[in-house]
Amino acid sequence: xxxxxTEKTGIVAHGKGVSEWISxxxxxxxxxxxxxxxLDHALIIDFLNETEGPGARVAVELSAESARALVxxxxxxxxxxxxxxxxxxxxxxxxxxxxxxxxRR
Amino acid sequence: MYEGMIAETITISxxxxxxxxxxxxxxxxxxxxxxxxxxHHMPGWDEWSKEVTRKLAFxxxxxxxxxxxxxxxxxxxxxxxxxxxxxxxxSDAQVMGDAKGAMDYLRNQPYASGRVGVIGxxxxxxxxxxxxxxxxxxxxxxDCWGGRVxxxxxxxxxxxxxAVIDMTPDMACSLLGIFGNDDGNPDVExxxxxxxxxxxxxxxxxxxxxxxxxxxxxxxxxxxxxxxQAVDGWKKVLSFFERYLRTD
Numbered sequence: 276x277x278x279x280x281t282e283k284t285g286i287v288a289h290g291k292g293v294s295e296w297i298s299x300x301x302x303x304x305x306x307x308x309x310x311x312x313x314l315d316h317a318l319i320i321d322f323l324n325e326t327e328g329p330g331a332r333v334a335v336e337l338s339a340e341s342a343r344a345l346v347x348x349x350x351x352x353x354x355x356x357x358x359x360x361x362x363x364x365x366x367x368x369x370x371x372x373x374x375x376x377x378x379r380r
Numbered sequence: 381m382y383e384g385m386i387a388e389t390i391t392i393s394x395x396x397x398x399x400x401x402x403x404x405x406x407x408x409x410x411x412x413x414x415x416x417x418x419x420h421h422m423p424g425w426d427e428w429s430k431e432v433t434r435k436l437a438f439x440x441x442x443x444x445x446x447x448x449x450x451x452x453x454x455x456x457x458x459x460x461x462x463x464x465x466x467x468x469x470x471s472d473a474q475v476m477g478d479a480k481g482a483m484d485y486l487r488n489q490p491y492a493s494g495r496v497g498v499i500g501x502x503x504x505x506x507x508x509x510x511x512x513x514x515x516x517x518x519x520x521x522x523d524c525w526g527g528r529v530x531x532x533x534x535x536x537x538x539x540x541x542x543a544v545i546d547m548t549p550d551m552a553c554s555l556l557g558i559f560g561n562d563d564g565n566p567d568v569e570x571x572x573x574x575x576x577x578x579x580x581x582x583x584x585x586x587x588x589x590x591x592x593x594x595x596x597x598x599x600x601x602x603x604x605x606x607x608x609q610a611v612d613g614w615k616k617v618l619s620f621f622e623r624y625l626r627t628d
Contacts (some may be wrong), residue, residue, distance in 0.1 A: 282421040291458070303466055308502065308596070310423045310458040315595065315604050323461045329452055 280355045286341035288312060291334040299333065300324050309336040318342035321341035382407030387430075392446065392485045395477020396512035400450035402482060403430045404438035406491070414519075415496040417479055417511075418445035419504025421596065424461030425449065426617045428599050432501075439618055441625070442486055446478045470509060471539040479511050483518070495519045495625045497553075499617065502527060503595060506544055507537030512555055513547035520624035521579045522617055525595055527565040530573050548577045556583040556620040558613045560593030560606070588616050 289312035299322040309317035317336040349364040387405035394400035416436050418485050425447040434445035448470055452463035463469055483496050497514035497520035501507035505526025512521035528535060531543040577584045590609040597606040598613060
């Protein structure tokens with residue numbers, strides 16, 4: 276089942292989007308001078324699809340503190356989400372087995 | 381001051397004869413103009429780099445800023461900077477070839493005096509230092525906080541095979557260096573090493589080091605901008621170019 280488990284964190288960042296959903300194949304991660312965020316250095320993530328040209332790029336530039344907060348949020352969301360989905364999956368499997376046993380009877 | 385100017389994007393012949401973009405600004409109606417090649421900083425061929433190019437035109441120079449990531453285009457300047465990074469960066473040989481193309485373009489204009497200097501910021505400062513050591517016929521070079529002029533062996537690779545500081549014996553023009561004492565790249569110790577190398581080889585140079593300033597303190601659109609130090613630094617730059625690019 277789907278859940279509403281969400282980790283929320285405040286960030287200092289700039290982002291660059293595209294108008295439509297695009298497939299992304301590479302994430303380049305680096306800490307350097309940003310193009311847009313008003314920071315000396317930023318943790319920059321370029322999500323790219325190099326086969327679609329340089330404009331196929333979703334980019335974020337985060338302060339170092341925001342980037343660390345994001346890492347924690349990602350880890351927390353994965354841990355909580357995976358645990359929730361695992362237990363839901365076990366319940367489903369158990370329910371399916373019970374149904375099969377009932378059908379046999 | 382030269383208040384009338386033309387500023388535009390043009391195409392020049394870069395390294396290997398490749399057609400690359402360049403931002404060009406020059407005073408209107410003047411002849412005998414010295415030229416300046418502008419190396420943009422690492423974030424790319426951005427608005428501020430073009431402001432610098434126009435500032436030099438305002439002070440009487442034909443200024444040309446080649447787009448060092450142009451080959452990854454067409455596209456937005458920041459996307460092309462990201463594409464250049466994704467490809468592993470640009471090689472020193474390519475950048476010097478592009479700079480040579482820009483120098484040739486400037487010298488071939490009917491209003492050119494024939495004298496040409498370079499100025500670069502951040503990674504471009506390193507490239508300006510390298511140009512002073514490797515491009516024949518250059519008349520002056522300005523290195524603004526060029527990082528990794530001093531390079532550890534593990535920082536060298538196929539694209540950047542040689543530490544720029546080791547090229548110092550071949551420096552063939554005068555050098556101006558502008559640095560912030562709070563900068564981490566180059567830090568004070570690295571600037572000391574560069575200065576010692578220049579002294580050791582008897583090069584003509586002047587360094588200005590600013591307290592209360594870090595990396596990129598000329599850049600008005602970044603938090604490292606330090607107006608007092610930047611205003612003085614620009615005076616030093618313009619005075620240096622006046623001395624080496626306008627005198628016969």
